Amino acid sequence: MNQISVYDAIAQGLRAYGVELVFGLPNDELYMMNAIEDCGIEFLVAKDQRNAVFMATGYALASQKTGVCIVGKGPAVSNAITGLLEANSQSCPLLIISSGTPTRSYGNQKAFQEADQMAFVSPLVKWSHRLENKDAIGWVLRKAIFMAEQGTPGPVYVEIPEDIGSQLLDEAKLNFFPLSVLRPLPEPSGIKRACEKIMLAKKPVLLLGGGCKRIKTRGVLEALAERLGALVLVTASGRGSFDEEHPLFCGLAGLYLHRRVKTLLHEADLVIAMGSKLEETALFGWEEKLQAIDSIQVNLNEEHFHLDYSSMYMVGDVEAVANELLAQVREQPANRQWRAEIEGCKRDMFLEKAERQRDSSRLRIADILDELQARLPSNSIYVHENGLQDMWSYFFPYLGLGKEQNAFVPSEQTSLGFGASAAIGVAKAKPRQTVVAFVGDGAFNLFRSDLPTALTYQIPLIYVVLKNGGYGWLEFQHINTGRQGNPRFLNQTLQMIDTLHPHLTVIPLQKSEEITHVVVQALEAYEKNQIVVIEAIVSLDDVPDPIKRLHGDFPAKELV
Structure with missing residues (x-):
């Protein structure tokens, strides 16, 4: 033996x-x-x-x-x-x-x-x-x-x-035989009750969380949204589960919700939350609205239900439940007006973005995102952090994923340095897709000990590092308290990259007129199997409007 x-x-x-x-x-x-x-x-x-x-x-x-x-x-x-x-x-x-x-x-x-x-x-x-x-x-x-x-x-x-x-x-x-189980579904009577509730709704909202990213058959959620005529929002971790070019998609929920979409939420009469824990950032600003309307929560794990809302709770596989709803819910002709309102809202969002012309006098993060969207391959992948200024990438339509694109973000724990490190794993999993990590310099510095790892294994990546000198979120809070004096959490004199390596390309970005050239240069270097670090020198006050009103951890919220 x-x-x-x-x-x-x-x-x-x-x-x-x-x-x-x-x-x-x-x-x-x-x-x-x-x-x-x-x-x-x-x-x-x-x-x-x-x-x-x-x-x-x-x-x-x-x-x-x-x-x-x-x-x-x-x-x-x-x-x-x-x-x-x-x-x-x-x-x-x-x-x-x-x-x-x-x-x-x-x-x-x-x-x-x-x-x-x-x-x-x-x-x-x-x-x-x-x-x-x-x-x-x-x-x-x-x-x-x-x-x-x-x-x-x-x-x-x-x-x-x-x-x-x-x-x-x-x-x-030793016997390592295959392991699998059948995907669970709620009992038939539960599916029937959910369908009845859905067919009574005139202005439904479909909220998709991270659990929806495990759906293996693309297009199921889009088909369900069309059948319901539903306004579609995703949580940050659910991004990539739904085609963001679809006319019913209106961005991220909660903290990242566009102000124009908030007006629609006043009118909603049903929220169907699938694969989401409904954590604080996903609900930020519309908790009272959820208290006032019907909701259905679908999760595989009963621990993930949010029990503060009077919902119908359905334990089951998200994809299996979505397919059952598709099979049993008839198209809702009465919801066509709601659909028209949603599509009009989305057009307004893009018009507002278009009116925000590139500012030649200063480098803006929104303009960097614009250029990336214009030039990255159609199947590229974004990996995010969740600091003060990289949060621009969470605000649709300043970043809108193409149909074949995907994104990976930190969880509600927002572990600093996760995105910068996880990008290496994502790039190893998807070697034929361009991976761009959109990170702050505080997060990048936590990760920096493993930059040599990516270089050793020659893993091509593009890091867009928003360089404000360190922990921008804390410095932003410090300024908002009205205290005077030198920065407490920033040091803009420190050099971020001190490594010279034949597989590393570092590109400074300081002016608006340099954005196109820098992104083109980065993609050219990436195609040569390089790890590219774009050092974008950004101003601390360049933050999305909703974030400007946030001070401290999670204070009193602006309710819808």
């Missing part, structure tokens, strides 16, 4: 379940990394565990496969916690495999880097397990992959004690 180590068994299991790429920073022994590479799986070595988890999350979101990240023990695991918090909030299928203190000394608190890793990881994962028996690795890995992918996806954690990992077991006992 052929004997293999637990590390080799893990590598075989990952390969059996279709894993082609692993991110991480392994422990000192390197046994697991070597076993993974010997099994034909690429191992991308990051410089920082936090960034490695962000990269694996970006990869998982873009590929719709399980992301895998390998880390050491003790501080290596604690350093990955921010990434796990983000993956949990994203409902992202992610497998973290860490090293652990050997079983012979575990619990004595005398071993090198010993920590109760299970205690601080468990609240952030769907399932966690410390392997104590070498022969259990088969079922442990099967369950980890199953839990990460099935139902509402999420992160899982497996800890491999160092003495267990090198132990031998019988290869014939």
Whole structure:
């Protein structure tokens, strides 16, 4: 009988379940990394565990496969916690495999880097397990992959004690068979009640969250919106689930809602929220309206329902529910006037944008976005941060995705540096699509230790870095308190990029008239397999109008 180590068994299991790429920073022994590479799986070595988890999350979101990240023990695991918090909030299928203190000394608190890793990881994962028996690795890995992918996806954690990992077991006992479950639907009576409610609505709103991005059949949500004649909004994490060129699409909800769309929400009589937790930013400014009208919430996980609103709650797969509604809801001729209002609203939004001519006297972020939209390929992907000024990219139509484009954003946790790191994972998942990370310099500086990682692996990317000197959001709040004196959170004299590398192109952008030339130059360098960093020197007061009125965390809101 052929004997293999637990590390080799893990590598075989990952390969059996279709894993082609692993991110991480392994422990000192390197046994697991070597076993993974010997099994034909690429191992991308990051410089920082936090960034490695962000990269694996970006990869998982873009590929719709399980992301895998390998880390050491003790501080290596604690350093990955921010990434796990983000993956949990994203409902992202992610497998973290860490090293652990050997079983012979575990619990004595005398071993090198010993920590109760299970205690601080468990609240952030769907399932966690410390392997104590070498022969259990088969079922442990099967369950980890199953839990990460099935139902509402999420992160899982497996800890491999160092003495267990090198132990031998019988290869014939391993059985990594396919794992799948049927997609759940609400009971038929629930579907019928939902259809009745929908057919009574004259001015419905369809709100699409991050759960809608897992729909495999493109066009289902567009067909449903047309059948209902519904105003369509997305949450930030739901962006890319619906064609933004569709006449019924009117941008992002809540904090990012266009003022013209707010007038339509006064008239709405039903909100159908699909795949959304209805978190604070998605509801910002129209909570009272939701209290006053009918709503239907559709989620795969009952924990994701917002119970402060009197809704019809439907537990089920979003795509399956959408198809059932399509099959049973008749087209609503009475909603044609509502549709005309929606299309008129969208035209007004674009007219307002067109009236905002490029300002030759100063560099504006909206103009950078305009040029990117004009010149990027039709299937390009945006990866965002969520700071003071990169939030311009959340405001439709200042950034509107083309039919084949996509976007990935931080969750409601808005983990700083997520977008800059996740862009590497997204680019690895989609090597034939141009990936542009639109980030602030505070976030980029947190990521910067892993810029050499992208260079080492020659992963072409375009970073548009909005350079205001650091933490613009905090400085903006500081100014708004009326305090005088030097900036507290900015340092505009520091050089952001001090790396010289044959695969790195850094392009300064300081004036409006330079935008076209810089974007063209960036795309040319990208086509030559370069990592491009556009350093855009922006003014701290260049922020979207709704953000100018926000001070502090989430104060009193401007209600619709």
